[in-house]
Amino acid sequence: MAHVEIKNINKAFETGKSILSAVSFTINDGEFVSLLGASGCGKTTILRIIAGLETADSGSVLIDGQDVGAASPKDRDIAMVFQNYALYPHLNVRENISMGLTLRKIARPEISRRVQETAALLGIEEYLDRRPSALSGGQRQRVALARALVRRPKVFLLDEPLSNLDALLRDKTRSELKLLFERVKGTVIYVTHDQVEAMTMSSRIIVLNKGRIEQIGAPQEIYSKPRTAFVASFLGTPSMNLFDVSKAIQCGLLSQTAFGSKSALMAGIRPEEILVSQRRQDGFVEVEILVAEPTGALTILTLKTGVDLRAVVKGSFNNARQKIWISLPDQHLHFFPN
Amino acid sequence: MSQKQRKQSSKFLFFGAVALVCFWSLAPFLWQVLTSLKSSEEVIASPPVYWPSRLTIVSYFKIFSARPFSVYIWNSLIVAFGTTFLCTGVAALAAYAFSRLKLPGGKAVSNAILLVSLFPPTLLVVALKQLIQTAGLLNNPLSLILTYAALNLPFAIWVLANFFKQVPMDIEEAAQVDGLGRWSVLWKIVAPLSAPAIATTAILVFIFSWNEFLLALTFMSKDAARTVPVGIAMLSGVTIYEIPWDQISAAVVITTLPVVAMVLAFQRRIIEGLTAGAVKG
Ligand SMILES: Nc1ncnc2c1ncn2[C@@H]1O[C@H](COP(=O)(O)OP(=O)(O)O)[C@@H](O)[C@H]1O
Ligand SMILES: [Mg+2]
Numbered sequence A: 001m002a003h004v005e006i007k008n009i010n011k012a013f014e015t016g017k018s019i020l021s022a023v024s025f026t027i028n029d030g031e032f033v034s035l036l037g038a039s040g041c042g043k044t045t046i047l048r049i050i051a052g053l054e055t056a057d058s059g060s061v062l063i064d065g066q067d068v069g070a071a072s073p074k075d076r077d078i079a080m081v082f083q084n085y086a087l088y089p090h091l092n093v094r095e096n097i098s099m100g101l102t103l104r105k106i107a108r109p110e111i112s113r114r115v116q117e118t119a120a121l122l123g124i125e126e127y128l129d130r131r132p133s134a135l136s137g138g139q140r141q142r143v144a145l146a147r148a149l150v151r152r153p154k155v156f157l158l159d160e161p162l163s164n165l166d167a168l169l170r171d172k173t174r175s176e177l178k179l180l181f182e183r184v185k186g187t188v189i190y191v192t193h194d195q196v197e198a199m200t201m202s203s204r205i206i207v208l209n210k211g212r213i214e215q216i217g218a219p220q221e222i223y224s225k226p227r228t229a230f231v232a233s234f235l236g237t238p239s240m241n242l243f244d245v246s247k248a249i250q251c252g253l254l255s256q257t258a259f260g261s262k263s264a265l266m267a268g269i270r271p272e273e274i275l276v277s278q279r280r281q282d283g284f285v286e287v288e289i290l291v292a293e294p295t296g297a298l299t300i301l302t303l304k305t306g307v308d309l310r311a312v313v314k315g316s317f318n319n320a321r322q323k324i325w326i327s328l329p330d331q332h333l334h335f336f337p338n
Numbered sequence B: 001m002s003q004k005q006r007k008q009s010s011k012f013l014f015f016g017a018v019a020l021v022c023f024w025s026l027a028p029f030l031w032q033v034l035t036s037l038k039s040s041e042e043v044i045a046s047p048p049v050y051w052p053s054r055l056t057i058v059s060y061f062k063i064f065s066a067r068p069f070s071v072y073i074w075n076s077l078i079v080a081f082g083t084t085f086l087c088t089g090v091a092a093l094a095a096y097a098f099s100r101l102k103l104p105g106g107k108a109v110s111n112a113i114l115l116v117s118l119f120p121p122t123l124l125v126v127a128l129k130q131l132i133q134t135a136g137l138l139n140n141p142l143s144l145i146l147t148y149a150a151l152n153l154p155f156a157i158w159v160l161a162n163f164f165k166q167v168p169m170d171i172e173e174a175a176q177v178d179g180l181g182r183w184s185v186l187w188k189i190v191a192p193l194s195a196p197a198i199a200t201t202a203i204l205v206f207i208f209s210w211n212e213f214l215l216a217l218t219f220m221s222k223d224a225a226r227t228v229p230v231g232i233a234m235l236s237g238v239t240i241y242e243i244p245w246d247q248i249s250a251a252v253v254i255t256t257l258p259v260v261a262m263v264l265a266f267q268r269r270i271i272e273g274l275t276a277g278a279v280k281g
Helices: A043-051 A093-103 A108-122 A137-149 A167-183 A195-201 A219-224 A229-234 A245-250 A256-262 B003-036 B040-044 B058-065 B069-100 B106-116 B121-134 B141-164 B169-178 B182-193 B195-211 B214-219 B228-234 B245-271
Strands: A004-014 A017-027 A032-036 A058-063 A078-081 A155-159 A187-192 A204-209 A212-217 A241-244 A266-269 A275-277 A285-294 A298-304 A308-314 A323-327 A334-336
Touching: A004 A043, A017 A043, A017 A212, A032 A043, A032 A167, A032 A195, A043 A078, A043 A155, A043 A187, A078 A137, A078 B169, A093 A108, A093 A137, A093 B169, A108 A137, A137 A155, A137 A167, A167 A195, A187 A195, A195 A219, A204 A219, A204 A229, A212 A219, A212 A229, A229 A241, A229 A266, A229 A334, A241 A245, A241 A308, A245 A256, A245 A266, A298 A323, B003 B245, B040 B245, B058 B069, B058 B245, B069 B106, B069 B141, B069 B182, B069 B195, B069 B228, B069 B245, B106 B141, B121 B141, B121 B214, B141 B195, B141 B214, B169 B182, B182 B195, B195 B228, B195 B245, B214 B228, B228 B245
Parallel strands: A032 A187, A032 A204, A078 A155, A155 A187
Antiparallel strands: A004 A017, A004 A058, A204 A212, A241 A266, A266 A334, A275 A323, A285 A298, A285 A323, A298 A308
């Protein structure tokens, strides 16, 4: 288990087209940290640089305080789970899992004990003698995890390990994974584009946007105190409403006296924080409902105001008149530079 | 014609065509087999005897007793296996370098290699003989092994490089993270995954080395150093008018067997699709 430090990493595959700029972060021993960002923002590239499969143009990677910049992947004592698993097709599951141990000259009985133990942990004991081609997607994913776990490396690097599973299996595996890595006290860097995975699994989230770090923090902190408009809109479903303060003042959603000084900024409010009333009330503004989308537990309302606004109400929503009154509570408003 | 009849007649035509092609290509070999089993009188009989009246395997004994045929076979085995291992091994290394390492000028070199293979070896015979002589390798199987390997390398590299490129990069990288160095990645991951291509290449190189005549004749002047094709060509009777066709045929049949055995042994490998199930599916 280890402490990982990334210092000021820059990377461009073609000159002038920067993929990563000034990426720095620290992962503590035993921590589960997610790298969250849209597809193509450089998450995989960061993992590959940590693994030693790619070299950064500048900056350094430290594992347990040691600069591993010159070390090859095998000398970094890291394990990586690839997005498409990358199992060895010509070897059976047992050989797939034990490859890393065999190479590290670990005694045979110890290897078979650890393979057995890891296979049991992941529920793949029955398949040990099969080739990967005879496994389902979920089983392959487990084999890929087992191959990483069995090594007991300093750091686990996981590249969207759930993205190839169907929705049901993904939800189930998500909580399993979290438990699994808690149990082995692994230091994990988990790449995902799925905010739910990042929110539910990690102790901290690193939000990436176009190769830059937007914010680092605990899930709740990132959710409740987004530092940039990007972070604000990236986390939460439905995503945070973002609008110009000046426009909101124009259409009466915000008062000129309170927010006039902020009229150059952008404001944001989460749909679930908007107060909704069926009756006229003090301080509430009357708006028309464009669309009401019931999702079961909640209903998402798209409102017709001077700005794009969506609100969420509990349960089903029945309003024949298509009119409601809303208010944006001051304490739930976020402001970002425009 | 009914549907069924039509189906049957097309089936008949198909098998008829297959049989014809088989007969066409196997007829010479069949003729050799028959000849090798004829008695000496029937071999030279005119008009030719197509079906021997009496089968005899005496010519098979003759080539081993009256001629040093086992020595030829031994020489051929050394040369063919030596060439196959040397050529396939070197080609695998070169092909891996060309397909994976981003070497400066790698592309140009790999094209140049292909260009070199267009030279007909016949043009090189005299120059090669001088080289071999200078190196003191005349009548040494090494001379043939080195030359055959060199002649086959361009083709072998080209086939293998194209196959290696198809091994998903992810698998190699997973292996690197698992702790394999460049060498182990090649031998434990890339080569097994490219087994069909390697087997095919090896077979073709083996067949070439087993059958090659011109260079073998040129480099190996001593009878004890000769390979099978040259040995067969040198089989002759007491006079020039007395060519021992039965023995020649027996020799041809015997020397064709290793090649057939090789192909059969590797056939399963060639057909087997090994890359299935590497990634999600
Ligand atoms: N080997 C490469 N050569 C050139 N461009 C690359 C290479 N690898 C990744 N990229 C580019 O870098 C960007 C980030 O890629 P990646 O790290 O895979 O993103 P993510 O994993 O966040 O989806 C993409 O625009 C991708 O096209
Ligand atoms: Mg990626």
